[in-house]
Amino acid sequence: MRWIRRRTEQAVELLGGRERARAAAVLAAVLAMDGADKGTLSTAAGGLKRSFDLGNTEIGLLVSVVALSAAVFTVPVGLLTDRVRRTRLLTISTALWAVATFSSGLAPSYLWLLASRAALGAVTATAGPTVASLTGDFFPARNRARMYGFVLAGEMVGTGLGFAASSVVEDVLGWRFAFWWLVVPGAAVVWAVARLPEPRRAGQVPVGAEPSERTGPTGQAAERAGVEPDPSMVLRSDPRRASRWASIRYILRVRTNLILIVASSLGYFYFTGLRSFATLFVTDHFGVSTSFAGFLILVVGSGTVIGVLVGGPVADRLLRRGMVNSRVLVPVVCLAGVPLLVAPALYVRSVLIALPLLICGAALLGAINPPLDAARLDILHPYMWGTAEGVRTFLRTLGEAAAPTLFGYVSVHAFAGGDEGLTYTLMVFLATLLAAALLGLIALRTYPRDVATAAASHRAISGRAESSGTSASGPRS
Template identity: 60%
Template sequence: MKGPEPARALFDRGIRAVGGRARARVVSTLAATLAVDGADKGAVSAMAPQLRDTFGINNIQIGLLVSVVALSGAVFTIPVGLLADRTRRTRLLALSVTLWVAAMILAGASPSYGWLLSSRAALGAVSATAGPTIASLMGDYFPIKERARMYGLVLAGELVGTGLGFALSGSIGSFLTWRFAFWWLVIPGSALVWFLRRLPEPARGGQARPAGDQEHTLDEREVPEGGDRGEPQQTAQPPEAGRQDGDPAGEAARRARVEPHEHLVLDSDPREASKWWSVRYVLRVRTNVVLIMASALGYFYFTGLRSFATLYTTDHYGLSTSVATSLALVVGVGALGGVLSGGRIADRLLSGGRVNARALVPTVCMLTVPVFIASALYTTSLAVALPLLMVGTLLLGAANPPLDAARLDILPPLLWGTGEGVRTMLRTLCEAAAPTLFGYFSTTVFAGHGGDSGTALEYTLLFFLLTLVAAGLLGLVAMRSYPRDVATAEASTQRIEKSLRAPGEREH
């Protein structure tokens, strides 16, 4: 009878740490959405040896199976981002996962490489919805000063899903066939659709109330059982005073007496402008462009590393596929620790008055990662390589939550979906290029160095660490421009709120 008590106490403690059951439901559902997508990508890497043998393909074609998902997703992300600013986001996300489940069934049934490649392209088209809709929902569900920490919890879902994709798909594929490594994902995907349909749609405009009071942000009293079935509220939330109390980035910018870019301050609802005007506007925000490029370079390397991790481990250390995927799961623990701690550290620094904290933390991480990963790849001892890789992936994971929160800080809330759509498109283009480029360099450019595929992959992974160095250098630029763009976004939000409350103004 006493067995369940410690588990129950731990569960209740976790619920309180997040801020209540309503918050926990939102975080877990959004994290699960990223998890199923990550599990699919992990499954391709875990089954790379089997797919190579079944279809007689090389590393370039294996990389293309990952690249085509990102490439097709890049085509749809900007339209989805614009749609996320103008329609019910939870419904859009549920529909996307439903189509994702259907595409997974087709992928597992593939009779040829061409069929599998086509089904992967369909997966990319529907998975493009996740980035813009989740970013927009995060901004409206959670208060500003907690946003990076909460983003870390949601992003942890992608890493957990990727780890499960490696481990479970590797085991299932080894005992059965590679087809079941894809088909098992249909079960959690179908369950996720049920939860997404019951997720409440938050009011637009961002959390205006203080974050410290959990009962005043996302609370059971504000979330009807089963979710809000009505249409989303299309007005920004007042008042300015609430935003000031709950916005540490804005407060730090004001204390530093940072002036906004007046030519970028908006005076009216941006959704009334054309869709392409919205796209052009988010690209005029300097910090946004710099952070998008830095984030894209980070994802470029992570995608390439993830795509060939199993092949590299089996070839370099002579391990079986099941053991290699298990080791990948161990390394993934480091990345999970990073996403859970990176946002918390940035939020703490921001609350302490460090106005550019959400740009500082990712910059330090990106510049430090290559040291650990290069050392891990250089050593021939698996016992030495594992802890080094864990630290490297920890730093890589720690960069993402502050980056994602920073992009919300520098754009008005009514453009969050559009901004994330642009970011996701550019990021997925880099993700699309990474596996194919990694495969090309390992089979062509470095093929003659050392005489085996493991050594060629090693040189490839070392060479592309330069992208992380470039991402860190871009972070140094963002640290300078971020405070003023925060002030600009805050000024725009206040003026938009005033225009929406003006007498005679059309309600949205």
């Protein structure tokens, strides 16, 4: 017990104290529930096929409809996130998530299940913008990529548990209970989110701070490197007082943001397709049971968790050494490396050979998101984080929506279906990760100037608020 207590205290200290550790744990839990649900759908695919006489395309559509529904709601939710109390919005969302998940398990038909998944997608639209905005305000900019890693680890852990636990539940009790068991931890997450305090917007910038302190480590590194902001993009007033369309247009005019959105969408496109058919692929390709496939996926998922926890600190360490674009460089290297490890792992028939390759590939895949998500916060003013994440999630989820159905369709119509069809499909679509890496090379050039522009916007808005004697935090949450 003493050893556990000591390790817990060390973890809390690493996260910046009890309050920040609590915030990181709750935000990670929200993403964990979303990941667990998506993992559960993959493990329930076999049972759903038997119950409703479905094919790969119909299974893929169940995933696609969640993403499509989320895409419809995510931009309005992002705009709302920048204007209302975020913790309350997230509490309502997680409560409705539990209801939609329970409804999925009740489904007497495929259409009912499809409608339940569409409702769940509308609810999950809240998670991206609110978690991104809260992460930016709960944790200091100098450690933001590292802290983002801890939060995003929740999604990976949740996905792994969804595969592992739900596969056992599905084997023993059937696919309905594979959905229903999620409602219990979902209720616990609702309770935890409801007790989370609302942080002050742009709260990581001390009131009365010197101009150089307001820009954060990326802004300071850009200044030291002599990078000049784009005068036409510097904000002079609170962007939340502008029209919604003006905010969206501005966000899409930030070149690095647009590039990272497309690159991130390509990465999520592949990850969603892979996750949707992971259990079917492992059971057919390696000839193992559903429960053992869930165990193997959990082991591979541990590599993703390691990557998520390592990618952020590596980028932050390079940033402290003066490398302005480190939060873009680390993801680019990882995106280029994933296909080199995953392609041979998908081809071989031996679990012993494939497993270490997949674990290493998963680690590189996991290392991409923490620095990339931190980079997106670096290039926009804090008052626009929710809206920006809403726009990104909308465009990203279009790729996620297409992936499962497209993977299923290509496996059947281009490669004649079955085990070989899935194998070749998963290998061919690795090209999307290489395309994302190429886009990242462009972002390496545009990122420093966009960082300098965001820093200049922050100085201008804060200075104007102080000179007029008003609060820099803008409208009350």
